Amino acid sequence: MSFIRPILAVAIALAIGSAHAADPLLEQFNTLKAQQPRLQARDAARQLKVSEAELLATGIGSTVVRLSDASDAPREIMRRALDLGRVMALTRNENGVIETTGVATRLPKEAETASRDESEREARNLNIAGGYLGGPIDLRFQFAQWKHAFAVTAPGRDGAVTRSLQFFDANGNAVHKLYLRNEAGVAVFDKLAADFRHPRQDAPLGVTPAAPKAPSKADSAVDLAEFQLAWKEMTDVHQFNRIVAEFGLTREQALRLAPAGMVQKVTPQAVRKLLEDAARQQVGIMAFLGNGALIQIYSGKVNKVMAAEGWFNVLDPDVNLHLRETAFRSGYVVRRANVTSIEFFDDQGDLVVTFFGVRERGKPQPQSWLDLAAGLPKA
Structure with a gap:
């Protein structure tokens, strides 16, 4: 199950740079990873009582680049990400994960801008990011909920470098992760990370606690x-x-x-x-x-379906679905x-x-x- 593999890129930061060695959160994460090497980032963050975004940010300066937090940045980053070529797109909630691999479909320009009026066109552009409708990477965006973005470059388990774009909401919960799956896209990834690099890498994230769940209306x-x-x-x-x-x-x-x-x-x-x-x-x-x-x-x-460790899974070459x-x-x-x-x-x-x-x-x-x-x- 690919999402369970220890691909927590921030772990690589543990051995890099004396400035990071003094980070208490990083030290706690180092200890936790030593105890539970297969722990997922989301679960590690929960145990450490921080958000996943804050945990990832401990790698800034080594494996992680913080990207722009401008309101239109997520849409523009995803628009540029259409040039990456073959990618693996990962989306999850608390009890489900979906991972699909392929090349995202770019929307024809005339289809992207066609609308009855200017406000409708603006809303359409906001939500589609120039593509991702249909095809292997099929996404429906609500960009108003996207607040934090990072570019992550780190060695994987097999020694190969992994590159990913990772996005989080205001509470620091993972919204979406996009992993590069082809060498031709490396230059595009590096330029994207440079172009959207946040001017203050050490600025506080400003993660906000999640509001209590509103009670449901009485029947x-x-x-x-x-x-x-x-x-x-x-x-x-x-x-x-x-x-x-x-x-x-x-x-x-x-x-x-x-x-x-x-x-x-x-x-x-x-x-x-x-x-x-x-x-x-x-x-x-x-x-x-x-x-x-x-x-x-x-x-x-x-095709291939199986149960493992409390999850039921689809484990096909280009799609993994994991349901707890x-x-x-x-x-x-x-x-x-x-x-x-x-x-x-x-x-x-x-x-x-x-x-x-x-x-x-x-x-x-x-x-x-x-x-x-x-x-x-x-x-």
Whole structure:
């Protein structure tokens, strides 16, 4: 499982530079890594009671370059990253990780700028960064949540140098990581890091603590009839988020309050059967995994699936999907606007991953996908 490999680039800084040796956080991380060499950066940060961004920043001056924190920098960095060529894109939330390898699709200029008015074009440019729609690296951005960026260059386990762009939100949580997977892109990476280099490498990050999770609205306070009517009137699945926000609901609450026949609850363990059946029957799937700042999408067939250390995994050459199924609390087969999806939530009520069937635009869902969804174990 590639995300479990000890690729924490900041660890290399432990042996570099006397200025870093006196950093108490770096010393604590050094001790922790010696005790738990396979520890992931996210889990190491949690144990040390800091954010992952702060932990990565201990490598500034050796393996890490802090990049610009200007409001438009993340979009422009990702736009420039389209020139890197073959990359591995990694997106995760607390209980899911998706990694896809390939070359991102660049949007034709006329498609990027086409819109009905200037404000719409501005919003479109903000969210697409010039590409990443469809293709192997398929991303949906919410750049307002991107706050900290770094370029990381460090030796990997096999001695080869790894280069990555790593992005974090205001709380220091990882938003997205982009790893270079070709030698031809090295010069592009180095120039990008130089062009966006933060003028004050030692400036405090200003990481802010996460706000407490807002309590959900009481079911009794929901205008149930109007909500269910809005659900039935959906003509596109993309309208769902707006409806959920309009009625002040959490996503899982909306599924619980859905009109009769629109939602079937399944067991949390159904995610394993879904992926096993999809692999065995070669049913094309779409997996959506995000974290509030970015959604990464994989579309295609899966082949090698297996369980390991509390995670259920897809381990194919160009896509890895890792789901901490031990933290899953609930699953739902959902029908909206005549489209069937399957959603899984963790023990905090947060959405981990959503699956759709692959289908051609304007054509009905494949019966194989509908059969797969119908065959999942009911809760």
